[in-house]
Amino acid sequence: MTNINLSFDEMWEKIIACDRKYDGLFYTAVKTTKIYCRPSCRSRKPKKTNVEFYHNISEVEQAGYRACKRCQPEVEHSPHSEFVKSITTILVNQYKQNLKLNDVAEQVGLSPFYLERLFKKETSETPRTFLEKVRIDKAVQLLQTTNMTNLEIGYEVGFQSLSNFYKVFRSLKGCSPSEFRKMSKEL
Structure with a gap:
């Protein structure tokens, strides 16, 4: 399986x-305790x-870390976890592309209907809403670290229309991309 393409800060936000x-x-390893977690x-x-x-x-065990007793990262908790990992990896690594449910389903070897049902059961959201969250996370990073315009950022993170980018951004962040950029510069 391909590694997930996330920066240190993005992984930090997820934990x-x-x-x-x-x-x-991915696994979080704590240098001071020598324990790793989910x-x-x-x-x-x-x-x-x-x-x-x-x-x-x-990798983490070769580096000398032991599994957390609370979250038990070495134990699979669901028989579907491999499919969910594969789907999540595809969505995170290919977020810039115009991904269709059929494309993802073909890559993991499931029917589109079953993929959506399985992903929603395991993660409590659809592949589409998950992909939108990934894209907005990437947009936030670009808003904070570049001078790209909102238009450039919207297309850069994989949205096909600027109006959809604004709508999804506002629903997830409670403000427009411009307002977000202004607030983050004030901090």
Whole structure:
């Protein structure tokens, strides 16, 4: 399986949010305790400087870390977790593309109907809403770190229309991209 294409800060945000959709796609290793966890682990969060991320269990264990007793990252909790990992990896790594449910279903070997039903059962959201969240996370990063226009950012993160970009951004962040950029510069 391909590694998930997320920056350190994006992975950090996922562990702060205890986002279980990323379980199995990367592991959080704490240098001071020598313990590794799932992104969804509810244990107290370590200092950011004490964290390393690994993409698979063999890597993290070879580095000398042991599994957390609370979240048990070495144990599969669902028989469908491999499919969910594959779907999530595709959505995160190919977010810029005009992804259709049929394309994703073909890549993982499931029917589109079953893929959507399975993903929703395991993650509590549809592949489309998950993809929109990934795109908005990428847009937030670009708004904070570049001088690209909202139009450029909308297309850069994979939205096919600017109106859809604005609508999704406002529904997830509670403000427009311009308002978000202004607020983040004031901080």
